Amino acid sequence: xxxxxxxxxxKVSECSKKTLAVACAQDQAVxxxxxxxxxRGIASSILVGDEEKIREIAASINMDLSDFKIINVxxxxxxxxxxxxxxxxxxxxxxxxxxxxxxxFLKSVLDKEVGLRTDKTLxxxxxxxxxxxxxxxxxxxxxxxxxxxxxxxxxxxxxTVEIAHACGIECPKVAGMAAVEVVNPKMKETVEAFELSKMxxxxxxxxxxxxxxxxxxxxxYPHACEEKGCLDRKVPGxxxxxxxxxxxxxxxxYKTFVHLVPSKNGNILTxxxxxxxxxxxxxxxxxxxxSIALAAVVAEKLK
Amino acid sequence: xxxxxxxxxxKVSECSKKTLAVACAQDQAVxxxxxxxxxRGIASSILVGDEEKIREIAASINMDLSDFKIINVxxxxxxxxxxxxxxxxxxxxxxxxxxxxxxxFLKSVLDKEVGLRTDKTLxxxxxxxxxxxxxxxxxxxxxxxxxxxxxxxxxxxxxTVEIAHACGIECPKVAGMAAVEVVNPKMKETVEAFELSKMxxxxxxxxxxxxxxxxxxxxxYPHACEEKGCLDRKVPGxxxxxxxxxxxxxxxxYKTFVHLVPSKNGNILTxxxxxxxxxxxxxxxxxxxxSIALAAVVAEKLK
Numbered sequence: 001x002x003x004x005x006x007x008x009x010x011k012v013s014e015c016s017k018k019t020l021a022v023a024c025a026q027d028q029a030v031x032x033x034x035x036x037x038x039x040r041g042i043a044s045s046i047l048v049g050d051e052e053k054i055r056e057i058a059a060s061i062n063m064d065l066s067d068f069k070i071i072n073v074x075x076x077x078x079x080x081x082x083x084x085x086x087x088x089x090x091x092x093x094x095x096x097x098x099x100x101x102x103x104x105f106l107k108s109v110l111d112k113e114v115g116l117r118t119d120k121t122l123x124x125x126x127x128x129x130x131x132x133x134x135x136x137x138x139x140x141x142x143x144x145x146x147x148x149x150x151x152x153x154x155x156x157x158x159x160t161v162e163i164a165h166a167c168g169i170e171c172p173k174v175a176g177m178a179a180v181e182v183v184n185p186k187m188k189e190t191v192e193a194f195e196l197s198k199m200x201x202x203x204x205x206x207x208x209x210x211x212x213x214x215x216x217x218x219x220x221y222p223h224a225c226e227e228k229g230c231l232d233r234k235v236p237g238x239x240x241x242x243x244x245x246x247x248x249x250x251x252x253x254y255k256t257f258v259h260l261v262p263s264k265n266g267n268i269l270t271x272x273x274x275x276x277x278x279x280x281x282x283x284x285x286x287x288x289x290x291s292i293a294l295a296a297v298v299a300e301k302l303k
Numbered sequence: 304x305x306x307x308x309x310x311x312x313x314k315v316s317e318c319s320k321k322t323l324a325v326a327c328a329q330d331q332a333v334x335x336x337x338x339x340x341x342x343r344g345i346a347s348s349i350l351v352g353d354e355e356k357i358r359e360i361a362a363s364i365n366m367d368l369s370d371f372k373i374i375n376v377x378x379x380x381x382x383x384x385x386x387x388x389x390x391x392x393x394x395x396x397x398x399x400x401x402x403x404x405x406x407x408f409l410k411s412v413l414d415k416e417v418g419l420r421t422d423k424t425l426x427x428x429x430x431x432x433x434x435x436x437x438x439x440x441x442x443x444x445x446x447x448x449x450x451x452x453x454x455x456x457x458x459x460x461x462x463t464v465e466i467a468h469a470c471g472i473e474c475p476k477v478a479g480m481a482a483v484e485v486v487n488p489k490m491k492e493t494v495e496a497f498e499l500s501k502m503x504x505x506x507x508x509x510x511x512x513x514x515x516x517x518x519x520x521x522x523x524y525p526h527a528c529e530e531k532g533c534l535d536r537k538v539p540g541x542x543x544x545x546x547x548x549x550x551x552x553x554x555x556x557y558k559t560f561v562h563l564v565p566s567k568n569g570n571i572l573t574x575x576x577x578x579x580x581x582x583x584x585x586x587x588x589x590x591x592x593x594s595i596a597l598a599a600v601v602a603e604k605l606k
Contacts, residue, residue: 130563146482146490179449179554187449189551216558217585227585248492249552251482255519256556260433260564282520282530 001168002136002297004129005264005290008167012042012293015300020045020277020292021092023083023108024076026053027099028061029281033288034096035063042293046092048083049099050074076100080108087274088114093299094275096292102278109269109276120271121145121155124278125163126254127294131262133220138164138172138241139257142250143278144269150192153243154205157196159270160241161208163294166301174200175219175239176212177249181230183213189245196243197234211235212243216253266290268298275299304471305439305600307432308567308593311470315345315596318603323348323580323595324395326386326411327379329356330402331364332584336591337399338366345596349395351386352402353377379403383411390577391417396602397578399595405581412572412579423574424448424458427581428466429557430597434565436523441467441475441544445557446581447572449550453495456546457508460499462573463544464511466597469604477503478522478542479515480552484533486516492548499546500537514538515546519556569593571601578602 002008022034025047031054034045044067047054051072058065073079080100086092095116097105110117124144128137140160145152157174164172176193183190193212200210211234217224222237230236244250257263265287269276275295279288305311325337328350334357337348347370350357354375361368376382383403389395398419400408413420427447431440443463448455460477467475479496486493496515503513514537520527525540533539547553560566568590572579578598582591 132563177551177555179550187551216555217562220562224585244555245551247482248480248490248548249555252480252519252547252552253555253559256559256564259520259523260435260566261559262565263563282527 001170003134004136005266005293008136008290008297009040009042009293011168012296015296017041018043018093018296018299019091020094020096020295021083021086022047022096022098023049023080023105024098024100025049026057028057029285029288030096030098031057031063032061032285033292034068035061036285036289037292038067040289042289043094043296044068046071046083046086048073048086049079076104080104081111081114084108084111084116085114087116094277094292094295096277097279105278109272116273116276118271118273120159121152122269122271123156123159124267124269125160126265126267127163128257129264130257135240136167136169137239139250139254140241140243141247142244142254143247143267146247148246150195153192153196154199155271157205157208157210157241157243160243162301163268163270163298164240165207166298167294169240172208172240173235173238174208174210174241174243175214175235176210176243177216177219178213178245179215181213181215181218181228189213192245208241209234214239264290266294268295274302304473306437307439308569308596311439311593311600312343312345312596314471315599318599320344321346321396321599321602322394323397323399323598324386324389325350325399325401326352326383326408327401327403328352329360331360332588332591333399333401334360334366335364335588336595337371338364339588339592340595341370343592345592346397346599347371349374349386349389351376351389352382380407383407384414384417387411387414387419388417390419397580397595397598399580400582408581412575419576419579421574421576423462424455425572425574426459426462427570427572428463429568429570430466430470431560432567433560438543439470439472440542442553442557442560443544443546444550445547445553446550446570451549453498456495456499457502458574460508460511460513460544460546463546465604466571466573466601467543468510469601470597472543475511475543476538476541477511477513477544477546478517478538479513479546480519480522481516481548482518484516484518484521484531492516495548511544512537517542567593569597571598577605
């Protein structure tokens with residue numbers, strides 16, 4: 001069970017080396033990340049995109065391209081479709097966004113012929129290692145689904161539990177997050193979190209334990225549960241997966257974690273046939289490498 | 304202008320010493336906080352409550368009660384009304400919650416005869432000093448109003464701007480927080496944040512600059528605004544007041560700040576005739592003392 005990114009990386013080293021298909025690889029930050037992922041044995045990459053620009057950028061960062069396969073496709077849409085097809089056809093194990101807008105990238109992911117669509121709802125998970133927390137935290141959905149319905153939330157839980165399983169967490173604890181840890185009929189978020197908890201009791205959600213509503217302190221700290229008299233909860237301060245009521249709460253907490261909490265993170269899109277990495281330009285090289293590592297353990301599990 | 308709690312405390316020392324009325328003071332954490340506030344010259348206190356218990360607890364923590372006026376009222380409701388009346392009548396400058404439930408305490412605050420009600424909407428603000436941020440951050444409303452309307456949000460801004468002014472921040476920058484920094488018609492929170500920004504442009508909100516929607520990174524960091532091409536915003540990464548769309552987002556971020564961000568905080572209720580301190584049992588002595596200091600500078604301003 002990976003409790004931090006160091007352990008996740010050592011888990012990767014136990015897997016066969018994975019191959020990453022990169023859409024529009026002509027981007028310095030992306031090339032730096034795939035270079036590091038290659039050097040550290042996490043994944044090799046097939047670089048799809050503008051070969052001339054890729055070679056130019058690689059030269060400027062002293063990157064030896066002899067280890068990398070390059071497929072020259074200059075057009076952005078065509079490059080994304082060519083890259084995703086590599087994953088679709090099994091020539092690569094995971095798919096990384098390069099220098100193209102998120103909309104075009106997602107279109108390739110969802111392409112009916114060469115994409116990675118399944119019958120599952122797509123969702124996003126960001127995995128954090130935080131100072132003071134002795135386990136990985138899976139924050140979801142903080143970037144993709146704006147206002148998930150109850151049904152969407154079940155899908156998000158199922159997607160995220162699969163990721164947690166891949167990280168070696170056998171029975172992840174899911175916390176339905178809210179402002180308070182008791183059901184308040186005037187707060188629909190608390191009612192819905194409790195619904196999800198009941199669904200797990202009834203066997204409609206499996207492979208995990210779901211509890212809710214839980215406030216941030218009660219989800220993370222047993223001592224907070226003790227102070228508030230709720231140590232008898234199903235998830236008494238030991239949540240692995242933090243399920244947010246909507247994207248406003250999720251994203252605001254997520255960016256607080258990224259910018260203000262001493263932490264490391266990596267993130268992937270879930271519910272796809274193979275792991276998809278949708279990091280943003282603002283993400284550091286470390287975040288991109290952590291995301292590739294996360295994708296690698298998920299790819300191993302999906303095999 | 305106070306940029307951290309040290310500067311806020313030195314601001315307090317420039318004010319005349321304030322008097323705190325405590326409702327149901329028979330609580331160890333509360334007595335420790337008022338003892339420290341007294342010793343540090345922040346405020347003296349009138350302790351209303353069960354005198355026998357107050358003396359018992361004081362003895363157990365070696366607290367010399369000769370500096371404190373004690374008013375013996377054993378009944379909780381009566382004690383709260385007696386304590387709030389001291390503030391209502393001008394015998395004390397601010398009002399602190401002791402060992403009683405929030406509902407009873409708030410009932411005394413809102414009491415028509417002896418309470419501290421004004422025609423303003425009540426709201427709550429939590430003030431943070433965070434590592435890596437060179438100014439105080441005012442998070443609101445994270446604990447009191449569950450789903451503020453646009454009108455409520457105007458009231459929250461006005462209440463909080465008054466607190467920021469009291470802390471010496473002449474023209475506080477208010478960020479209407481959301482998951483994204485651009486208006487998305489499908490996200491009502493972003494539309495409402497933009498509405499508030501327009502209202503400030505039109506002079507309907509004064510004494511501050513309001514911008515929105517802003518994501519957490521764009522509200523806090525000029526470099527994030529630069530990367531996202533929005534350095535021309537009214538609040539380009541230098542927000543003082545973070546206005547949350549609702550209590551789910553606000554409270555989840557607030558508790559992340561408290562528990563995971565290296566930080567100090569203090570909080571008060573606003574919109575009342577005099578500052579009201581509504582700290583919870585879980586708050587540390589430091590939080591309570593910071594809150595008393597914050598209340599003291601506000602009381603000085605309201606004089």
